[in-house]
Amino acid sequence: MKKDVIIVGGGASGFFTAINVAENFPDKSIAILERGKTGLQKVKISGGGRCNVTHAEFIPSELVTNYPRGEKELLGPFHTFMTGDTIAWFEDRGVELKIEDDGRMFPVTDSSQTIINCFLHEAKKLNIEVMYNHSLKTIVQNDGKGSQESNFILKTNQGDIQCKKLVIATGSNPKIWNLLSDLGHTIVKPVPSLFTFDIKDERLKDIPGVVVKDAEVSVIGSDLITEGPVLVTHAGLSAPAILKLSAIGAFYFEECDYNFKIRINFIKQTYEDALTSLKNLKLELAKKNISKFPQFDIPRRLWVKLCSYSKIEDATKWADLNRAQLDALVEQLTNAEFHVTGKSTFKEEFVTAGGVDLKELNFKTYESRRIPNLFLAGEVLNIDAVTGGFNFQNAWTGGYIVAQNIF
Numbered sequence: 001m002k003k004d005v006i007i008v009g010g011g012a013s014g015f016f017t018a019i020n021v022a023e024n025f026p027d028k029s030i031a032i033l034e035r036g037k038t039g040l041q042k043v044k045i046s047g048g049g050r051c052n053v054t055h056a057e058f059i060p061s062e063l064v065t066n067y068p069r070g071e072k073e074l075l076g077p078f079h080t081f082m083t084g085d086t087i088a089w090f091e092d093r094g095v096e097l098k099i100e101d102d103g104r105m106f107p108v109t110d111s112s113q114t115i116i117n118c119f120l121h122e123a124k125k126l127n128i129e130v131m132y133n134h135s136l137k138t139i140v141q142n143d144g145k146g147s148q149e150s151n152f153i154l155k156t157n158q159g160d161i162q163c164k165k166l167v168i169a170t171g172s173n174p175k176i177w178n179l180l181s182d183l184g185h186t187i188v189k190p191v192p193s194l195f196t197f198d199i200k201d202e203r204l205k206d207i208p209g210v211v212v213k214d215a216e217v218s219v220i221g222s223d224l225i226t227e228g229p230v231l232v233t234h235a236g237l238s239a240p241a242i243l244k245l246s247a248i249g250a251f252y253f254e255e256c257d258y259n260f261k262i263r264i265n266f267i268k269q270t271y272e273d274a275l276t277s278l279k280n281l282k283l284e285l286a287k288k289n290i291s292k293f294p295q296f297d298i299p300r301r302l303w304v305k306l307c308s309y310s311k312i313e314d315a316t317k318w319a320d321l322n323r324a325q326l327d328a329l330v331e332q333l334t335n336a337e338f339h340v341t342g343k344s345t346f347k348e349e350f351v352t353a354g355g356v357d358l359k360e361l362n363f364k365t366y367e368s369r370r371i372p373n374l375f376l377a378g379e380v381l382n383i384d385a386v387t388g389g390f391n392f393q394n395a396w397t398g399g400y401i402v403a404q405n406i407f
Helices: 012-024 041-049 060-066 071-080 083-092 112-125 174-182 240-248 250-255 271-284 300-309 323-334 390-405
Strands: 002-008 030-033 097-099 104-107 129-131 136-141 152-156 159-168 187-193 195-199 211-219 225-232 236-238 260-265 336-345 351-356 374-376
Touching (some): 012 030, 012 112, 012 159, 012 390, 041 112, 060 071, 060 390, 071 390, 083 097, 083 104, 083 390, 104 112, 174 187, 174 351, 187 240, 195 240, 211 240, 225 240, 236 240, 236 336, 240 250, 271 323, 300 323
Parallel strands (some): 002 030, 002 159, 030 129, 159 374
Antiparallel strands (some): 136 152, 152 159, 187 351, 195 236, 195 336, 211 260, 260 336
């Protein structure tokens, strides 16, 4: 079998790339190679089944700050295709997106199936062949003896396929990374990114679901620090502040074997300011029970835990608060230490840091600097982002630029 373009990977990046290539070059034969019996499975589970398509950040220099790996390299591509272009692309195909309070963008249907249906419909309309159950075993660069029209021979479990142009859009796939390494690409060792923290601590016990809306979280012994919501889970901590930290510190945490300590400032005040605030409350609320009147927007269940940890009994009134208890409570509010003993996958999604070394890609075209006619897009590259739709935006941008430059 011969094709002009083969896209390896039947996920978001693969379909998006194939559709744009087909629209730009309608005379070319295009196929998507997918190892599973169905594609777009990561799209299906994204955003809790709603598909977090992108993020409402419209300034390239601001958008790139959400990529711990790829920040410098993506600035140019985002000037070519970014959030506003993504919105327009989907709207032109009948998919309207909405912006939520935190900036995440979803289809107005709140269903990832809307995005899947869009891709499948466009692929069928453009005569893109989707070849399911095709597992790629080897990539051979054609020496021209057999067919000078083909640059690659793809050996699969269902036979050989020849193509002029090859796009790898598989996401994080160790097998594909091995094949690319065999062709001469450097692979940065993949490590997990975007994960929650496992913590066993009395302060978090029995209060899953509690959210602190805006906290500061730092890793003791490093310069890693983030801000944002923190969620107590059955296993420990999650939500944007934790997930951002897991992304920017992915390689650091892997080196620590996911055993480290964090410090949380639940109220984002200095120790001195918090101490002054509590002293004022001691006077203003003298006759009131401390544990029954949470302060600083701390959720009541967490407030009670922090009071208990500070040796403040349930019946203690503000007037009876002694200096040791006062200091202890301030410490818990502004400088609470927790021991992280492991990680858990965020929902059903799995993101890795690592992949093809970014120095080996021409970001004006997304063509390999090592292998002519080979293009790379999405998380197969050493690019990853914090949570919020940014990983998909990287996929859309890369796929679009590939399609502009593949012929």
